[in-house]
Amino acid sequence: MEGISGLSGDVILDTLGQIIPLVIGVIVGVVVLEFLLYNLLAKTFKLKNALAYTLLAPAAIAILAFMLYPLFFNVLLAFSDLKRDTFNCYSPIALGECELDHLYGLDYAVENFTDVFFRVRDGEIIGWGRLLRTADSTFPVLLGRTILWTVVNVIFHFSGGLALALIMNQKIRFKGIYRALIVIPWALPGVITALTWKQEFHAEYGFVNTLMQGIGLEPISWLRDPVAAFVAVVFVNIWLGIPFYMVMLLGGLQSISVEYYEAAQMDGAGALERFRFITMPLLRPILIPAVTLDVIWTFNKLDLIVIMTGGGPEEKTNILVSALYNAAFGTAATQQLGFAAAFSIVIFFILFLFAIVWITSSGGLKEIYDR
């Protein structure tokens, strides 16, 4: 190894040689591009909102290139028959004769999407399809578990965060220290969180069982028992999510004017009534976006489950996204990328539908885009 722990002058210069031109290049390029674009839009096309479009252009290009194009690619995959033995039809370099007469088609899409839900033999539906290898990996089971996972997590995130925020909103000393300590789980790199907790839930060497034995409880084989493993990942995710709510709700509480409470107190309202009729309604503008984001994030929580349990034991701690990851990349992967793409689109639409229904019914986003 060269230099100190692999770090030598050459390495530093080489990296800087890539990064500095990149940062300068992007920023200068953006300015030049915006200048040209603005002139084009404002002077040539005489658009009223030329400046707005100009300001949006860099973000739009980044998102189009690295999000919209991949999304499109993914949809294309769902319309393909890409699997292990047809791989050479889709790869520019793989060897072998391609035996497909067409690469993309509606027939493939129909098959891929049907496979997500049903098990089909000879054109007959003979039951729910298995997304992985056990009967526990059918779509309804996974969806049910995902909903359970999301609901339990969000409820505990919210109530835990609210309790802490209410306490933190009191006149209390050492507030800064408490806040700094309580946000720690939020700041930990996800890989490290998951691996550390995995070790701590180890039946023999984790502190969880050591503590339980210390107070006279039977040790639990946390990651080998399906129910216990699910409890363990839920616990860790609750631990991860509380700081976000604490911060959001504390911000909300601090913005509520004291006058409301004073007025309520004069009218003889008790603490519970003040909470119900003043605190909760005024927290709403914060709560709705926070819950929306939390539901989305929890529903999509992949790394924790994949690293802590891998979806096991017996594939019984998988939620939809971890099942998708396992189907595409994990031990149970059958390299059916067309199927995996269809599965990912289904998951995406479930979340999308939820978001649309929730957002319209709660009116939460009016705040955001109608201001």
Added chain:
Amino acid sequence: MSTITQPKPTAVRRQQNGLTSQQIRAVIGAAIAVGGLVLMVANQMNVAFLLVGLLLGLLVWKPFHGVLVAYSIISVYPVLRIVSISLRPSTGLLSRSLDIIPAGASLQSYSNLFNEEPFLQWAWNSLSITVAVSVIGVAVAATGAYAFSRWRFFGRRPALIFLLTTQMIPAGMLVIPIYVIVAQLGLTNQIIGLVLAYISTAVPFSIWILKGYYDTIPPDLEEAAMVDGCNRMEAFWRIILPLSTPALSIVFLFNFLGAWSEFIVAKVILTAQSVMTWPLGLNQLIGTFQTDWGKYAAGSVLVTVPVLLLFMWQSKYLISGLTLGSVKS
């Protein structure tokens, strides 16, 4: 930060034999703590009893502090455990001990990490990527969010919803397509490829936060400046950006954290040893056929503690930067 607190409750102090309820609780709390001390002495100096006693005593004496201290411990303890594993000697990495400073503590794992692995190179690569992503990401999001906040242009609502929609894309779904694009640009195994991929995933959420924050800044301020002869961009630069420091630092922090610890995309795009970031490097240490918990824990501590301190230091901005945008001023 301005802290608005509730009015002092009309404190009802029950006078009983000259003792306030606060004093009674203090006495009971102290008694419980002493009980813990006695139990500790009775149980071969098991410190756990004393700690539990102290905590319960605090809960009785000052319930709010008790709850916060208890929760702080829950937050911090797993981190302390990593520190403790990193200090364990190589013959006792797996141990049932709960000591924070393990018996036979040594810095051997740290020196092994530095001498046997190119750890500093991993950290340097991560840092370069992270700084580039944070700087470019904030710059791109700051102007984009300004457009969303101040103009009612065609396509604004669908675009805002699309930004939220990007958060719903199942993780892992875009890994293969992103690799294909990066490969087509010839940027695999180069930190630039990863920087571009990270920026695009960081920008949507950044725009959301910044837009919310800009909305709370009255447009009158810029208009006044423009009357004074500034053009729109000068007004943005001189007035909006300085006022948005909390939100900008939060966005910077989030982009920083995200890029610093990202693993799944990095794993496909960077495969050469010389460009590896620390999550890839550390993951290698605990691969299927090789497990080195000592080095892994030492590395985890070294990459976690700096960002943790950064986060804790910036946590004063978290509240204002993140939530002000959601509340009408």
Added chain:
Amino acid sequence: MKYGKFVFAVVVVLLALGSFGFALAQDAETLVMWSQDGDVNDAVLAAQFEVWKETTGSTFSLEIVNKETEVLRNDLQTAGLAGSGLPDMVLGPNDAIGVFVDSGLLQPLDNLFDLTKYPINLGAAQVAGTTYGVPTNAGNHLMLMYNKSLVEKAPDTWEELIATAKAIEEANPDVQGFAYNLNEPFWFLPFVHGFGGGTYDADGNMVLDSQAWIDAYQFVQDLKFKEEIVPAECDYACADGLFKEGSVAMIINGDWAIADYKNLETSPALGPDNLGLAPWPKLPNGERPKPFTAGKFISIPVGVEGERLDAVVSFVTWLTTDPAAVTAYALGTSRLPAIAEVTVDPAADPLLAASNEALLTGVGMPADPTLRCMWDSVRPNLEGVMSNSVTPADAAAEAQIAAEECIEG
């Protein structure tokens, strides 16, 4: 003035693009190998490459990238889909070869190497008569490994092993008697073979619910729940970690780990003096569990051509057939050579001799791409058996259904 700024911007952008090109050009002389073989063995290979470089005067250098089995498979597939970023060599066990060949990602090697040199295990890397991998070693087999400071003599039957483990635990409360990677089918298949079963029947159909499978599930379940000699929860990392630091007396592991255990720096409680190797203990029916054997193979992905291909073929040929190189690699990694010309003297390395003895009890691992379906179908059901939530008969039946589903696609 305005014009000057623009020129400046163009210059900066060009500089930036220039540095991209510079970074791209750097890698031309580096051969990339993706390896699933572990750091210790990779280091031996890297050292061998330097020897080869010196003897041939080649200007290429070698970069070994360590990847786990699944990661290697996914990354090869992703790179294949993009059409770029494939390595120059892949080093791994033979069961992945069938999958890669199905996807058209490996080059046939029949015209590149003199295949008559590898009479021992070449068949494990052949699909439909075509060869896709050259063996670097023979083996990759699981065996009993024990710590001689805790176990005097390797147990010959499971009964003895159980008695030994219990005696050790009684004598040293901090030491576990026996541990192995409980939930991983690769560690379970030897039991199935020992009870007379296999993955395929005589007609090549996958059969995972025969009596042998049920007996094997029952046996491992009893080891855990009746005899209680294996820890409640132990995966590879746990068994490996405990063994290295002397906290478990006996484990089951493969020949790839020997080099690591011989190394006192990474394995303070073992080293060459304390590490003992033995064949699997006999089952109650008198048979030994039979581990899968094959070896590690080097394959060449598609897209490697011209000078690079020449360099790869030259290096791999030298590594796997030059007697001095083969001996050095075998001794360095403590694994058995895969060519007939080179045999390892038991006196030179008693561990290698013991490993060889264990190897002889094994059965060859097929390169059939459907083998993956067996691994994937058995894994969740084995987990159920090992948490006592599924009966052996149900596990066998469920695995059969899952495997059929997997093969049909």
